[in-house]
Amino acid sequence: MISQKSKYALRALLALAARPGGEPMLISEIAEQEVIPRKFLEQILLDLKRAGLVASRRGKAGGYLLLRRAETVTFGEVLRLIDGPLAPLPCLSKMAYRRCGDCANENACKLRKVFARVADATRDILDTTTLADVLQGGVKSLPVEI
Amino acid sequence: MISQKSKYALRALLALAARPGGEPMLISEIAEQEVIPRKFLEQILLDLKRAGLVASRRGKAGGYLLLRRAETVTFGEVLRLIDGPLAPLPCLSKMAYRRCGDCANENACKLRKVFARVADATRDILDTTTLADVLQGGVKSLPVEI
Protein backbone atom coordinates (compact mmCIF):
# COMPACT_ATOMS: atom_id res chain seq x y z
CA MET A 1 0.00 0.00 0.00
CA ILE A 2 1.28 3.41 -0.93
CA SER A 3 0.85 6.14 1.63
CA GLN A 4 -1.86 8.75 1.67
CA LYS A 5 0.89 11.33 1.44
CA SER A 6 2.11 9.92 -1.87
CA LYS A 7 -1.38 9.92 -3.27
CA TYR A 8 -1.75 13.56 -2.29
CA ALA A 9 1.61 14.42 -3.83
CA LEU A 10 0.73 12.78 -7.13
CA ARG A 11 -2.68 14.40 -7.27
CA ALA A 12 -1.21 17.80 -6.49
CA LEU A 13 1.42 17.41 -9.21
CA LEU A 14 -1.23 16.34 -11.69
CA ALA A 15 -3.26 19.41 -10.82
CA LEU A 16 -0.24 21.63 -11.45
CA ALA A 17 0.59 19.84 -14.67
CA ALA A 18 -2.95 20.31 -15.90
CA ARG A 19 -2.83 24.06 -15.27
CA PRO A 20 -2.92 25.80 -18.66
CA GLY A 21 -0.04 28.16 -19.34
CA GLY A 22 1.73 26.92 -16.24
CA GLU A 23 0.60 29.85 -14.14
CA PRO A 24 0.95 29.46 -10.36
CA MET A 25 -1.75 27.75 -8.34
CA LEU A 26 -2.55 28.53 -4.71
CA ILE A 27 -2.07 25.86 -2.10
CA SER A 28 -5.65 26.39 -1.00
CA GLU A 29 -6.80 26.08 -4.57
CA ILE A 30 -5.12 22.71 -4.95
CA ALA A 31 -6.30 21.63 -1.52
CA GLU A 32 -9.91 22.42 -2.32
CA GLN A 33 -9.92 20.98 -5.81
CA GLU A 34 -8.20 17.74 -4.86
CA VAL A 35 -9.69 17.45 -1.36
CA ILE A 36 -6.42 17.42 0.53
CA PRO A 37 -6.02 18.79 4.09
CA ARG A 38 -4.54 22.21 3.60
CA LYS A 39 -1.72 22.20 6.11
CA PHE A 40 -0.68 18.69 5.19
CA LEU A 41 -0.51 19.71 1.57
CA GLU A 42 1.76 22.60 2.51
CA GLN A 43 4.26 20.11 3.90
CA ILE A 44 4.06 17.94 0.85
CA LEU A 45 4.59 20.80 -1.56
CA LEU A 46 7.62 21.88 0.44
CA ASP A 47 9.07 18.40 0.02
CA LEU A 48 8.41 18.54 -3.70
CA LYS A 49 9.99 21.94 -3.85
CA ARG A 50 13.14 20.86 -2.01
CA ALA A 51 13.39 18.03 -4.53
CA GLY A 52 13.21 20.49 -7.40
CA LEU A 53 9.93 19.30 -8.85
CA VAL A 54 7.99 22.47 -8.24
CA ALA A 55 8.71 26.13 -7.61
CA SER A 56 6.85 28.63 -5.48
CA ARG A 57 6.21 32.34 -5.46
CA ARG A 58 5.73 34.00 -2.12
CA GLY A 59 3.71 36.99 -1.05
CA LYS A 60 0.33 38.04 -2.27
CA ALA A 61 -0.68 36.41 -5.55
CA GLY A 62 1.90 33.70 -4.99
CA GLY A 63 1.42 29.99 -5.49
CA TYR A 64 3.05 26.88 -6.84
CA LEU A 65 3.99 25.79 -10.31
CA LEU A 66 5.53 22.75 -11.91
CA LEU A 67 9.21 23.34 -12.49
CA ARG A 68 9.84 20.43 -14.85
CA ARG A 69 7.97 19.31 -17.92
CA ALA A 70 5.19 16.82 -17.15
CA GLU A 71 6.78 14.33 -19.56
CA THR A 72 9.86 14.11 -17.34
CA VAL A 73 8.25 13.48 -13.97
CA THR A 74 7.67 9.77 -13.34
CA PHE A 75 5.46 8.17 -10.74
CA GLY A 76 8.48 6.24 -9.51
CA GLU A 77 10.40 9.39 -8.74
CA VAL A 78 7.55 10.89 -6.73
CA LEU A 79 6.89 7.70 -4.79
CA ARG A 80 10.55 7.27 -3.89
CA LEU A 81 10.68 10.85 -2.74
CA ILE A 82 7.73 10.52 -0.38
CA ASP A 83 7.57 6.85 0.58
CA GLY A 84 11.15 5.74 0.09
CA PRO A 85 12.33 2.75 -1.93
CA LEU A 86 9.87 0.96 -4.23
CA ALA A 87 11.56 -2.41 -3.83
CA PRO A 88 9.86 -5.04 -1.66
CA LEU A 89 13.18 -5.93 -0.01
CA PRO A 90 15.92 -3.48 1.00
CA CYS A 91 18.50 -5.64 -0.77
CA LEU A 92 16.62 -5.12 -4.05
CA SER A 93 16.52 -1.35 -4.06
CA LYS A 94 18.68 0.14 -6.81
CA MET A 95 18.46 3.64 -5.36
CA ALA A 96 18.78 2.83 -1.65
CA TYR A 97 20.36 -0.59 -1.39
CA ARG A 98 20.75 -2.06 2.10
CA ARG A 99 21.78 -5.58 3.06
CA CYS A 100 18.96 -7.69 4.40
CA GLY A 101 20.48 -8.41 7.80
CA ASP A 102 19.44 -12.02 7.85
CA CYS A 103 20.36 -13.90 4.63
CA ALA A 104 24.13 -14.23 4.41
CA ASN A 105 24.59 -15.33 0.82
CA GLU A 106 22.58 -12.79 -1.06
CA ASN A 107 22.55 -14.23 -4.56
CA ALA A 108 21.59 -17.64 -3.26
CA CYS A 109 18.59 -16.21 -1.38
CA LYS A 110 15.44 -17.91 -2.63
CA LEU A 111 13.13 -15.10 -1.62
CA ARG A 112 15.28 -12.50 -3.29
CA LYS A 113 14.96 -14.23 -6.65
CA VAL A 114 11.18 -14.07 -6.53
CA PHE A 115 10.93 -10.53 -5.27
CA ALA A 116 13.50 -9.35 -7.78
CA ARG A 117 10.95 -10.11 -10.47
CA VAL A 118 8.32 -8.12 -8.60
CA ALA A 119 10.70 -5.22 -8.17
CA ASP A 120 11.56 -5.18 -11.86
CA ALA A 121 7.95 -5.36 -12.96
CA THR A 122 7.05 -2.51 -10.63
CA ARG A 123 9.91 -0.35 -11.82
CA ASP A 124 9.06 -1.06 -15.45
CA ILE A 125 5.70 0.55 -14.88
CA LEU A 126 6.36 3.30 -12.39
CA ASP A 127 9.61 4.59 -13.85
CA THR A 128 8.16 4.88 -17.33
CA THR A 129 4.80 6.40 -16.49
CA THR A 130 4.85 10.18 -16.30
CA LEU A 131 2.43 12.87 -15.25
CA ALA A 132 1.93 13.66 -18.93
CA ASP A 133 0.96 10.06 -19.72
CA VAL A 134 -1.78 10.16 -17.15
CA LEU A 135 -3.04 13.58 -18.16
CA GLN A 136 -3.42 12.59 -21.79
CA GLY A 137 -5.31 9.51 -20.65
CA GLY A 138 -2.50 7.74 -22.45
CA VAL A 139 -1.91 5.14 -19.75
CA LYS A 140 -1.69 1.78 -21.40
CA SER A 141 -4.29 -0.33 -19.73
CA LEU A 142 -4.78 -4.05 -19.78
CA PRO A 143 -6.14 -5.65 -22.95
CA VAL A 144 -9.82 -4.83 -23.21
CA GLU A 145 -12.01 -7.91 -23.15
CA ILE A 146 -13.95 -8.16 -26.38
CA MET B 1 8.57 -3.38 1.57
CA ILE B 2 7.29 -6.68 2.84
CA SER B 3 7.42 -7.23 6.57
CA GLN B 4 10.02 -9.21 8.43
CA LYS B 5 7.22 -11.46 9.60
CA SER B 6 6.33 -12.41 6.03
CA LYS B 7 9.92 -13.16 5.23
CA TYR B 8 10.11 -15.44 8.26
CA ALA B 9 6.85 -17.14 7.29
CA LEU B 10 8.05 -17.84 3.78
CA ARG B 11 11.41 -19.11 4.95
CA ALA B 12 9.78 -21.37 7.53
CA LEU B 13 7.42 -22.80 4.93
CA LEU B 14 10.27 -23.39 2.54
CA ALA B 15 12.13 -25.23 5.28
CA LEU B 16 9.10 -27.45 5.90
CA ALA B 17 8.60 -28.03 2.19
CA ALA B 18 12.22 -29.06 1.81
CA ARG B 19 11.93 -31.63 4.59
CA PRO B 20 12.25 -35.07 3.01
CA GLY B 21 9.36 -37.43 3.68
CA GLY B 22 7.37 -34.61 5.20
CA GLU B 23 8.26 -35.61 8.75
CA PRO B 24 7.59 -32.98 11.43
CA MET B 25 10.17 -30.33 12.20
CA LEU B 26 10.59 -28.72 15.60
CA ILE B 27 10.00 -25.01 16.01
CA SER B 28 13.44 -24.67 17.48
CA GLU B 29 14.91 -26.58 14.59
CA ILE B 30 13.37 -24.19 12.08
CA ALA B 31 14.30 -21.22 14.22
CA GLU B 32 17.93 -22.22 14.39
CA GLN B 33 18.28 -23.23 10.77
CA GLU B 34 16.58 -20.12 9.38
CA VAL B 35 17.79 -17.71 12.06
CA ILE B 36 14.37 -16.61 13.26
CA PRO B 37 13.65 -15.52 16.85
CA ARG B 38 12.11 -18.58 18.44
CA LYS B 39 9.08 -17.11 20.15
CA PHE B 40 8.24 -14.92 17.21
CA LEU B 41 8.34 -17.94 14.97
CA GLU B 42 5.92 -19.74 17.30
CA GLN B 43 3.39 -16.98 16.66
CA ILE B 44 3.91 -17.10 12.94
CA LEU B 45 3.49 -20.86 12.76
CA LEU B 46 0.28 -20.57 14.72
CA ASP B 47 -1.03 -18.12 12.14
CA LEU B 48 -0.06 -20.49 9.35
CA LYS B 49 -1.74 -23.32 11.18
CA ARG B 50 -4.99 -21.42 11.69
CA ALA B 51 -4.93 -20.75 7.95
CA GLY B 52 -4.59 -24.44 7.23
CA LEU B 53 -1.15 -24.29 5.64
CA VAL B 54 0.63 -26.38 8.23
CA ALA B 55 -0.27 -28.91 10.89
CA SER B 56 1.33 -29.53 14.25
CA ARG B 57 1.88 -32.43 16.59
CA ARG B 58 2.09 -31.72 20.28
CA GLY B 59 3.99 -33.42 23.06
CA LYS B 60 7.43 -34.89 22.91
CA ALA B 61 8.67 -35.55 19.37
CA GLY B 62 6.09 -33.09 18.10
CA GLY B 63 6.69 -30.41 15.54
CA TYR B 64 5.27 -28.84 12.43
CA LEU B 65 4.67 -30.15 8.96
CA LEU B 66 3.35 -28.77 5.70
CA LEU B 67 -0.30 -29.72 5.26
CA ARG B 68 -0.61 -28.87 1.60
CA ARG B 69 1.56 -29.81 -1.32
CA ALA B 70 4.33 -27.31 -2.00
CA GLU B 71 3.03 -26.85 -5.56
CA THR B 72 -0.23 -25.41 -4.22
CA VAL B 73 1.12 -22.80 -1.82
CA THR B 74 1.76 -19.48 -3.54
CA PHE B 75 3.79 -16.55 -2.30
CA GLY B 76 0.75 -14.36 -2.78
CA GLU B 77 -1.32 -16.44 -0.41
CA VAL B 78 1.28 -16.30 2.34
CA LEU B 79 1.88 -12.58 1.96
CA ARG B 80 -1.81 -11.79 2.08
CA LEU B 81 -2.16 -13.90 5.18
CA ILE B 82 0.59 -12.12 7.07
CA ASP B 83 0.80 -8.63 5.60
CA GLY B 84 -2.70 -8.16 4.23
CA PRO B 85 -3.62 -7.08 0.69
CA LEU B 86 -0.93 -7.00 -1.99
CA ALA B 87 -2.55 -4.15 -3.89
CA PRO B 88 -0.96 -0.70 -3.67
CA LEU B 89 -4.39 0.92 -3.21
CA PRO B 90 -7.28 -0.48 -1.14
CA CYS B 91 -9.63 0.05 -4.08
CA LEU B 92 -7.49 -2.31 -6.18
CA SER B 93 -7.49 -5.29 -3.86
CA LYS B 94 -9.44 -8.22 -5.28
CA MET B 95 -9.46 -10.09 -1.99
CA ALA B 96 -10.07 -7.19 0.40
CA TYR B 97 -11.57 -4.37 -1.63
CA ARG B 98 -12.22 -1.09 0.18
CA ARG B 99 -13.22 2.24 -1.30
CA CYS B 100 -10.46 4.80 -1.31
CA GLY B 101 -12.24 7.41 0.80
CA ASP B 102 -11.09 10.31 -1.30
CA CYS B 103 -11.71 9.81 -5.04
CA ALA B 104 -15.43 9.86 -5.75
CA ASN B 105 -15.56 8.49 -9.30
CA GLU B 106 -13.47 5.39 -9.05
CA ASN B 107 -13.09 4.37 -12.65
CA ALA B 108 -12.16 7.89 -13.64
CA CYS B 109 -9.38 8.01 -11.05
CA LYS B 110 -6.09 8.69 -12.80
CA LEU B 111 -3.94 7.15 -10.11
CA ARG B 112 -6.00 4.02 -10.00
CA LYS B 113 -5.35 3.33 -13.68
CA VAL B 114 -1.61 3.38 -13.15
CA PHE B 115 -1.57 1.37 -9.97
CA ALA B 116 -3.95 -1.18 -11.45
CA ARG B 117 -1.15 -2.15 -13.79
CA VAL B 118 1.26 -2.49 -10.88
CA ALA B 119 -1.25 -4.59 -8.96
CA ASP B 120 -1.78 -6.91 -11.90
CA ALA B 121 1.90 -7.33 -12.57
CA THR B 122 2.53 -8.13 -8.92
CA ARG B 123 -0.28 -10.64 -8.76
CA ASP B 124 0.90 -12.28 -11.97
CA ILE B 125 4.15 -13.10 -10.25
CA LEU B 126 3.19 -13.76 -6.66
CA ASP B 127 0.03 -15.76 -7.29
CA THR B 128 1.77 -18.09 -9.72
CA THR B 129 5.00 -18.67 -7.85
CA THR B 130 4.81 -21.54 -5.38
CA LEU B 131 7.04 -22.94 -2.69
CA ALA B 132 7.83 -25.80 -5.06
CA ASP B 133 8.97 -23.42 -7.79
CA VAL B 134 11.48 -21.84 -5.49
CA LEU B 135 12.69 -25.14 -4.08
CA GLN B 136 13.44 -26.58 -7.50
CA GLY B 137 15.32 -23.42 -8.30
CA GLY B 138 12.76 -23.18 -11.07
CA VAL B 139 12.01 -19.51 -10.61
CA LYS B 140 12.03 -17.91 -14.00
CA SER B 141 14.52 -15.11 -13.80
CA LEU B 142 15.09 -12.22 -16.10
CA PRO B 143 16.68 -12.89 -19.50
CA VAL B 144 20.36 -13.59 -18.99
CA GLU B 145 22.59 -11.05 -20.69
CA ILE B 146 24.71 -12.75 -23.33
Place this chain on the structure above:
DNA sequence: TTTTAACCCGACTGAATTAGTATGCTTGTT
Protein backbone atom coordinates in the same frame (compact mmCIF):
# COMPACT_ATOMS: atom_id res chain seq x y z
C1' DT C 1 4.49 52.34 4.17
C1' DT C 2 1.45 49.63 6.21
C1' DT C 3 -1.52 45.86 5.41
C1' DT C 4 -2.62 41.59 3.80
C1' DA C 5 -2.38 37.38 1.77
C1' DA C 6 0.61 34.20 0.41
C1' DC C 7 4.34 30.59 1.40
C1' DC C 8 7.97 28.67 5.09
C1' DC C 9 9.19 25.85 8.95
C1' DG C 10 9.66 23.32 13.20
C1' DA C 11 7.34 21.10 16.84
C1' DC C 12 3.83 18.38 18.40
C1' DT C 13 0.22 14.56 18.70
C1' DG C 14 -2.85 10.44 18.71
C1' DA C 15 -3.43 6.20 16.57
C1' DA C 16 -1.65 2.32 14.35
C1' DT C 17 1.90 -0.92 13.07
C1' DT C 18 6.20 -3.58 13.65
C1' DA C 19 9.08 -6.73 15.75
C1' DG C 20 9.44 -8.82 18.99
C1' DT C 21 9.32 -10.65 24.81
C1' DA C 22 7.29 -12.60 28.85
C1' DT C 23 4.61 -15.68 31.26
C1' DG C 24 2.10 -19.34 31.88
C1' DC C 25 -1.10 -23.34 30.09
C1' DT C 26 -2.18 -27.61 27.66
C1' DT C 27 -1.07 -31.94 25.55
C1' DG C 28 1.06 -36.17 24.33
C1' DT C 29 4.83 -39.45 24.73
C1' DT C 30 8.00 -42.10 27.65
Place this chain on the structure above:
DNA sequence: AACAAGCATACTAATTCAGTCGGGTTAAAA
Protein backbone atom coordinates in the same frame (compact mmCIF):
# COMPACT_ATOMS: atom_id res chain seq x y z
C1' DA D 1 4.35 -38.73 36.72
C1' DA D 2 7.59 -36.02 34.30
C1' DC D 3 9.23 -33.82 30.56
C1' DA D 4 9.21 -31.63 26.29
C1' DA D 5 6.74 -29.96 22.87
C1' DG D 6 3.20 -26.66 21.03
C1' DC D 7 -0.82 -23.03 22.48
C1' DA D 8 -2.27 -18.58 23.88
C1' DT D 9 -2.53 -13.98 25.72
C1' DA D 10 -0.61 -9.87 27.19
C1' DC D 11 2.75 -6.63 27.07
C1' DT D 12 6.29 -3.29 25.21
C1' DA D 13 9.62 -0.14 22.87
C1' DA D 14 10.36 1.98 18.65
C1' DT D 15 8.76 3.69 14.50
C1' DT D 16 5.60 5.38 11.09
C1' DC D 17 1.34 7.68 9.55
C1' DA D 18 -1.59 11.32 8.98
C1' DG D 19 -2.10 14.96 10.13
C1' DT D 20 -2.49 19.75 13.45
C1' DC D 21 -0.63 24.08 15.66
C1' DG D 22 1.52 28.25 15.98
C1' DG D 23 4.02 31.26 14.43
C1' DG D 24 7.79 33.47 10.97
C1' DT D 25 9.00 35.52 6.42
C1' DT D 26 8.11 37.65 1.93
C1' DA D 27 6.19 40.43 -1.55
C1' DA D 28 2.43 42.78 -3.92
C1' DA D 29 -1.17 46.29 -3.26
C1' DA D 30 -3.71 49.94 -0.96
